[in-house]
Amino acid sequence: MTQTLKLAVIRGDGIGPEVVDEALKVLHAVLPDDLVVEETPFSLGAARFIETGDILTEDDMSAIATHDAILLGAVGGDPRDPRLAGGIIERGLLLKLRFAFDHYVNLRPTRVYDAVGTPLAEPGDVDFVVVREGTEGPYVGNGGAIRTGTPQEIATEVSLNTAFGVERVVRYAFELANRRARKHLTLVHKSNVLVHAGALWQRTVAAVGQEFPDVTVDYQHVDAVTIHMVKEPARFDVIVTDNLFGDIITDLAGAISGGIGLAASGNINPDGTFPSMFEPVHGSAPDIAGQQKADPTAAILSVALLLDHIGRSDLATAVTRAVEQDLADRGTSQRRTAEIGDAIAAAATARTTTA
Amino acid sequence: MTQTLKLAVIRGDGIGPEVVDEALKVLHAVLPDDLVVEETPFSLGAARFIETGDILTEDDMSAIATHDAILLGAVGGDPRDPRLAGGIIERGLLLKLRFAFDHYVNLRPTRVYDAVGTPLAEPGDVDFVVVREGTEGPYVGNGGAIRTGTPQEIATEVSLNTAFGVERVVRYAFELANRRARKHLTLVHKSNVLVHAGALWQRTVAAVGQEFPDVTVDYQHVDAVTIHMVKEPARFDVIVTDNLFGDIITDLAGAISGGIGLAASGNINPDGTFPSMFEPVHGSAPDIAGQQKADPTAAILSVALLLDHIGRSDLATAVTRAVEQDLADRGTSQRRTAEIGDAIAAAATARTTTA
Ligand SMILES: CC(C)[C@H](C(=O)O)[C@@H](O)C(=O)O
Ligand SMILES: CC(C)[C@H](C(=O)O)[C@@H](O)C(=O)O
Numbered sequence: 001m002t003q004t005l006k007l008a009v010i011r012g013d014g015i016g017p018e019v020v021d022e023a024l025k026v027l028h029a030v031l032p033d034d035l036v037v038e039e040t041p042f043s044l045g046a047a048r049f050i051e052t053g054d055i056l057t058e059d060d061m062s063a064i065a066t067h068d069a070i071l072l073g074a075v076g077g078d079p080r081d082p083r084l085a086g087g088i089i090e091r092g093l094l095l096k097l098r099f100a101f102d103h104y105v106n107l108r109p110t111r112v113y114d115a116v117g118t119p120l121a122e123p124g125d126v127d128f129v130v131v132r133e134g135t136e137g138p139y140v141g142n143g144g145a146i147r148t149g150t151p152q153e154i155a156t157e158v159s160l161n162t163a164f165g166v167e168r169v170v171r172y173a174f175e176l177a178n179r180r181a182r183k184h185l186t187l188v189h190k191s192n193v194l195v196h197a198g199a200l201w202q203r204t205v206a207a208v209g210q211e212f213p214d215v216t217v218d219y220q221h222v223d224a225v226t227i228h229m230v231k232e233p234a235r236f237d238v239i240v241t242d243n244l245f246g247d248i249i250t251d252l253a254g255a256i257s258g259g260i261g262l263a264a265s266g267n268i269n270p271d272g273t274f275p276s277m278f279e280p281v282h283g284s285a286p287d288i289a290g291q292q293k294a295d296p297t298a299a300i301l302s303v304a305l306l307l308d309h310i311g312r313s314d315l316a317t318a319v320t321r322a323v324e325q326d327l328a329d330r331g332t333s334q335r336r337t338a339e340i341g342d343a344i345a346a347a348a349t350a351r352t353t354t355a
Numbered sequence: 356m357t358q359t360l361k362l363a364v365i366r367g368d369g370i371g372p373e374v375v376d377e378a379l380k381v382l383h384a385v386l387p388d389d390l391v392v393e394e395t396p397f398s399l400g401a402a403r404f405i406e407t408g409d410i411l412t413e414d415d416m417s418a419i420a421t422h423d424a425i426l427l428g429a430v431g432g433d434p435r436d437p438r439l440a441g442g443i444i445e446r447g448l449l450l451k452l453r454f455a456f457d458h459y460v461n462l463r464p465t466r467v468y469d470a471v472g473t474p475l476a477e478p479g480d481v482d483f484v485v486v487r488e489g490t491e492g493p494y495v496g497n498g499g500a501i502r503t504g505t506p507q508e509i510a511t512e513v514s515l516n517t518a519f520g521v522e523r524v525v526r527y528a529f530e531l532a533n534r535r536a537r538k539h540l541t542l543v544h545k546s547n548v549l550v551h552a553g554a555l556w557q558r559t560v561a562a563v564g565q566e567f568p569d570v571t572v573d574y575q576h577v578d579a580v581t582i583h584m585v586k587e588p589a590r591f592d593v594i595v596t597d598n599l600f601g602d603i604i605t606d607l608a609g610a611i612s613g614g615i616g617l618a619a620s621g622n623i624n625p626d627g628t629f630p631s632m633f634e635p636v637h638g639s640a641p642d643i644a645g646q647q648k649a650d651p652t653a654a655i656l657s658v659a660l661l662l663d664h665i666g667r668s669d670l671a672t673a674v675t676r677a678v679e680q681d682l683a684d685r686g687t688s689q690r691r692t693a694e695i696g697d698a699i700a701a702a703a704t705a706r707t708t709t710a
Contacts, residue, residue: 151519159514161512197512223606
């Protein structure tokens with residue numbers, strides 16, 4: 001039976017288009033006869049906003065919603081452009097998609113590949129996944145200000161946390177940990193200060209943990225976890241945490257594991273009600289855009305997460321192994337974006353045809 | 356003229372007493388004839404709470420308030436002890452002192468000492484200071500929950516930010532940057548998501564910056580700053596940030612610079628209305644308490660910050676140089692807490708008597 005994947009493609013701004021081109025190249029390289037991909041391009045991002053004033057219209061949303069998945073490169077223009085101030089693109093596009101499509105699991109795996117340098121002298125055998133909550137916490141946009149611009153200004157930001165929202169992401173994290181070899185889950189929060197949200201997370205982990213007797217659990221404060229991530233990152237298996245803490249520690253995870261150029265992510269709606277979205281963790285890097293200098297590996301690894309998500313872990317593995325091979329083969333010479341994509345696509349093809 | 360320093364000493368729990376003993380040893384070693392220290396011990400912490408049910412009484416507060424400064428070791432008992440759940444000691448003691456005594460500047464310097472290993476392969480020449488806001492943000496305790504323990508639970512945490520509070524700490528950071536060689540200030544926030552608080556911080560930095568034309572300024576999101584701290588920590592000079600972000604990035608700063616065993620901090624009330632408080636960033640480490648295994652260096656460097664604060668930068672420098680010498684002389688053999696204190700005290704004495 002042939003499976004058809006309707007893929008919405010948001011190439012976006014800056015280096016987004018370049019890395020998406022390579023990601024699609026690798027996707028097509030591994031496609032077997034029984035999987036057809038139908039791509040629909042959506043031209044969204046800072047450039048479109050500046051041109052038309054639209055970030056994401058109702059029409060865009062309903063059109064994207066008819067797809068099975070989304071592949072996104074990067075969005076965001078020149079950070080100094082006053083027309084883009086206040087994170088208007090990030091919030092109006094990226095966060096709007098995550099919230100509207102109920103991407104309550106933001107999945108961010110971290111591995112240290114043998115062949116890749118890391119800033120750490122002794123990284124050890126690092127292979128962990130951060131399950132970041134994607135629809136609650138301080139990201140809900142529930143803040144405000146009075147007397148703005150005066151010496152009496154007061155600005156607030158409210159973190160919203162619900163039993164419903166915490167429970168479903170914690171359950172996902174336990175299920176993931178239960179499938180992995182080490183079966184270990186670390187909750188990261190700041191329960192000694194953010195006592196109400198922290199207590200909800202801690203109680204939920206304790207309760208859901210009852211259903212997963214094989215999974216061992218520990219807790220770390222978000223400040224302390226940065227120390228462990230630098231000093232002994234190999235200790236982590238699955239980390240579950242809130243939206244903001246997840247944002248911070250996954251950039252750190254990228255840094256200690258050889259760079260944000262390798263960090264892939266999936267914004268997942270596990271219920272399948274809405275399309276899930278796959279994107280490199282890196283931004284649009286407008287300073288190097290269009291120069292074929294960007295590393296497309298994070299976008300390519302995001303395609304592996306996409307393939308895993310649609311139940312084709314065989315193809316996901318082919319992509320991951322091709323990336324590993326490419327990393328091992330990498331010399332010190334600087335390759336163009338398309339050259340990296342070509343090499344990984346070739347390695348992936350070899351793997352799927354010999355398999 | 357003889358200066359008298361009335362010092363409230365909170366030795367605290369776990370390794371707190373051991374490291375404070377060494378810190379006081381070094382303080383006494385550098386005291387010149389014109390500076391007298393009068394110490395008052397306050398027995399506070401988890402042990403006292405368990406014994407008496409009191410964490411910090413009104414009487415404790417008024418007694419401490421009559422002092423010029425506070426030296427604190429560490430507070431907190433066994434984290435698994437249910438009587439200490441929910442950060443009751445941290446909030447009732449540490450945060451209560453910071454808020455009641457208006458410690459709006461939480462000063463946390465980071466240096467990579469030549470002689471000390473760091474987990475980073477190439478740290479470079481690292482010497483920066485984090486100025487963490489200490490009395491606002493998500494630390495104000497303005498949260499709550501309804502339907503606790505039910506599937507309908509909702510828990511909130513509110514970050515409170517005022518122009519008054521942001522302006523005074525930003526001004527302090529600019530003044531500090533202006534006195535340093537590189538004169539560079541980095542604002543760290545998450546203004547693309549926490550738009551109201553972020554805008555207040557950004558506007559305030561822009562406005563106060565007008566008064567400091569020699570200080571260059573940049574901005575980094577809190578997620579991105581973790582990358583730079585791992586990949587090129589030498590680029591930072593002064594960082595100013597909110598209470599929670601400061602908590603997270605100063606632990607990371609400790610980790611990349613050779614360990615939390617060296618990280619000192621000052622909780623400062625620059626107006627002098629209340630006593631400032633000096634403490635190592637590390638916790639009470641109950642697992643190694645009483646065994647003379649703790650490194651007292653962070654507590655000793657906190658004494659250097661205290662001396663600086665009371666205007667005795669000559670003595671602060673003597674302590675810092677003695678620590679540097681000790682770090683350079685350190686072999687690989689494990690020394691007892693008191694041996695490290697003895698060595699630093701001896702080096703400091705030599706420096707003050709020959710000066
Ligand atoms: C661009 C920004 C809104 C986003 C976030 O904070 O989630 C980014 O940092 C990320 O991690 O995907
Ligand atoms: C113990 C805790 C409340 C405290 C904080 O979060 O400020 C600690 O982590 C610190 O950095 O001093």
